[in-house]
Amino acid sequence: MKNRTFSLVVLFLIALIDSIGFGIILPVTPMLLMEVTGSNLADSAFYGGWLMFVFAIMQFFCMPILGNLSDAYGRRPIIIFSLLVLATNYVIMGFATSLWMLFIGRIISGIGSATFSTCNAYIADIIDEKERAQYFGMLGAAFGLGFVIGPVIGGFLGDYGTRVPFFATGAMAFVSLCVAMFVLPESLPKTHRRPFTLKASNPISVLVKLSEFRIVFGIIGVMFLYNLGHHALPAVWSFYGIEKFGWSPREIGYSLGVIGLMMVIVQGFVIRAAVPMLGLRLAGILGFSFMIFGFVGYALASSAIMVYAVMVPAALGALAGPAMSGIASAQVGPSQQGELQGAIGSVMSLTTIISPPMMTTVFGLFSGEDALYYFPGAPYLLAAFLTLLSLALFVVTTRGMALSPQPES
Numbered sequence: 356m357k358n359r360t361f362s363l364v365v366l367f368l369i370a371l372i373d374s375i376g377f378g379i380i381l382p383v384t385p386m387l388l389m390e391v392t393g394s395n396l397a398d399s400a401f402y403g404g405w406l407m408f409v410f411a412i413m414q415f416f417c418m419p420i421l422g423n424l425s426d427a428y429g430r431r432p433i434i435i436f437s438l439l440v441l442a443t444n445y446v447i448m449g450f451a452t453s454l455w456m457l458f459i460g461r462i463i464s465g466i467g468s469a470t471f472s473t474c475n476a477y478i479a480d481i482i483d484e485k486e487r488a489q490y491f492g493m494l495g496a497a498f499g500l501g502f503v504i505g506p507v508i509g510g511f512l513g514d515y516g517t518r519v520p521f522f523a524t525g526a527m528a529f530v531s532l533c534v535a536m537f538v539l540p541e542s543l544p545k546t547h548r549r550p551f552t553l554k555a556s557n558p559i560s561v562l563v564k565l566s567e568f569r570i571v572f573g574i575i576g577v578m579f580l581y582n583l584g585h586h587a588l589p590a591v592w593s594f595y596g597i598e599k600f601g602w603s604p605r606e607i608g609y610s611l612g613v614i615g616l617m618m619v620i621v622q623g624f625v626i627r628a629a630v631p632m633l634g635l636r637l638a639g640i641l642g643f644s645f646m647i648f649g650f651v652g653y654a655l656a657s658s659a660i661m662v663y664a665v666m667v668p669a670a671l672g673a674l675a676g677p678a679m680s681g682i683a684s685a686q687v688g689p690s691q692q693g694e695l696q697g698a699i700g701s702v703m704s705l706t707t708i709i710s711p712p713m714m715t716t717v718f719g720l721f722s723g724e725d726a727l728y729y730f731p732g733a734p735y736l737l738a739a740f741l742t743l744l745s746l747a748l749f750v751v752t753t754r755g756m757a758l759s760p761q762p763e764s
Contacts, residue, residue, distance in 0.1 A: 358540070359481050363490070365539045366474050369434065370497035372531040373470050376445065376524035378505020381611055382604040383513040383520050385593050390517055392454055400594040402454065404715030406461050407590065411707030413465025418704055419560075420553070422472065422697015427551035429541045430477040438535055440467025442528035449521030465704070471498070472700035479684050480542035488635055488681030492626035495676055499618025506615070510608025547689045571695065573752030574683045577745050579702050581643070581675065584650065584741035586710035587734045588614075591718045598722050599731045600659045613663060617670030626677055636753045639678030643746035646672030650739035654732035682753065714738070 388399035425433040444464035451457045471494065478490045509520040596602035596610060630638050649669020656662045680699075687695050714734040720726060721733040 362477070362481060362540060362542065363493070365534060366477060367493060367497050369438070369531050369535055369539070370471060370474055370494050371501050372527050372534070373438070373441070374498040374501025375505040375508070376441070376501075376527040376531075378501050378611060378615065379509035379512065379520045379524045379527075380445070380448075381506055381589065381593055382509045382607040383517045385597060386513070386604065387448075387451075387517045387521075388457075391451060391457065396594060396597060398719075400591065400715040400718055401712075403594075404590060404712040406457055407586075407711035408708055409458055410461040410465040410468070411704040411711075413462055414468050414704035415701050415708060417466050418468075418472065418700035419697040421467070422476070422695070422700065423551050425473050425476055425543070425697075426549055429543045429548070430473050430480065431535065431539055431541045433473045434470060434477075434539065435532060435535045437467045437470045437473065438528055438532040440464060441470070442525050442532060445521050445525035445528060449518045449525060472697060475680065475684075476695075477542045480547075480689065484681075484685040487684050488630050488638075488677040489627050491680040491684075492622040492630075492673075492677040495626075495673060496619050496623030499615045499622055499673070501615065503612045503615035503619060506608035506611035508608075510603075510605035513604040513608075543689075568686045570752060571683050571686045573748065574679050575699060575702050577749045577752060578679055578699060579706055580741055580745035580748060581646075581679075582703050582706040583710045583713075584738035584745070585646075586706060587650070587714045587738035590711040590714040591734050594715070594718055594722075595653075595731055595734075598718075600662075602659075610659075610662070613666055614670070617666055618673050621670050621673040622677065625671070626674060629674060630677070630681070635678045635681050638674045639682075639749055639753070640746065642672050642675030642678060643742055643749060645669060646675060647739050647742045647746070650735045650742060654735035654739070656732070679749075 384403060385396060385399055388394070388402050389396065392399060392402055394402065421433050421437070440463060444460045447460035447463065448457055451460065474494055475491060478494070479487060482490050508523070512519045512523055592611065593607050596607050600606075602610070626638075629641075633641070645668050649665055649672055652665030652669065653662060656665060683695060683699065714737070717734045717737060718731065721728060722731045
């Protein structure tokens with residue numbers, strides 16, 4: 356128990372530092388893009404969407420490989436590799452003087468971005484299936500806390516230059532790398548490992564194999580639709596705040612910090628009480644419903660005060676993520692947790708390929724000078740519709756489900 360608690364604390368710190376680094380750069384990314392490209396805000400949003408696209412296309416192909424490698428060689432080496440890649444990416448972006456350098460940084464990052472998925476597999480190694488959703492929520496709380504701290508820091512550092520937050524993020528990723536190298540023990544016993552084959556590690560092969568598990572396959576479909584909508588938040592939030600409310604980098608940082616604080620409260624505390632009381636299925640249904648309400652609220656908000664008011668119920672949408680992860684993880688055995696998380700990560704990256712360009716394009720169409728109808732909140736209405744579809748599929752997939760793991764084939 357003592358070793359397990361220590362490992363969980365280290366995982367929390369790694370996830371926290373990683374998410375702080377991610378949050379730091381959000382307030383200044385629009386300004387960096389405008390600085391590097393010489394474009395206006397709407398065009399920079401377009402470039403920002405395509406930066407996410409190239410990151411996601413690399414992640415789509417590499418995540419199953421990294422997940423299967425973690426099943427073969429352990430979680431710790433993959434976490435270390437991922438953090439090293441992230442640190443390199445942020446340094447490259449900090450020095451970028453052209454758009455192609457930014458694209459190189461995101462390509463490198465996409466190849467090795469597996470920190471959270473591998474941390475989830477680590478949790479599945481050491482936590483009983485009945486408690487996993489709560490501990491998946493713990494990682495979500497770390498991500499949320501990083502969103503409290505990171506954007507606020509990024510907003511302040513942005514006052515000293517658009518590059519400063521990127522170098523700070525690179526330094527944080529390096530600190531996280533050192534933590535993983537020197538104090539994180541391995542979680543996957545050699546008896547639970549399985550041989551790695553490249554042929555079985557492509558996204559299609561992994562998904563075909565997981566299609567044998569009906570509930571897992573359905574949940575992956577739910578995650579696909581849910582994340583298609585959810586990417587509207589990181590993809591257009593900064594641009595939306597600037598366009599609709601005239602927010603500065605510091606005000607963008609504050610708003611993201613409040614969102615992160617709400618996530619911490621829900622995923623760190625509410626989930627631990629709600630999941631045992633409601634069960635995974637009902638917790639998921641409520642989470643999707645609150646998320647739909649949140650997206651509609653953001654789309655229709657006419658003032659910053661309304662945006663902040665919507666954040667409170669929208670935060671309860673965070674119930675959905677751990678519920679989905681807990682249901683999927685309970686369906687497979689210990690030697691397939693990395694493969695499962697790799698498949699989930701690959702599908703999630705596919706949503707990143709599709710969603711950010713789609714959301715930023717919708718934002719540009721409804722906020723640019725030539726917009727037929729001015730409505731900067733349009734991406735959030737689209738996100739609400741996609742979340743509604745994911746809720747419908749979740750209800751169908753989990754009807755009459757059994758949460759005991761199915762035997763490995």
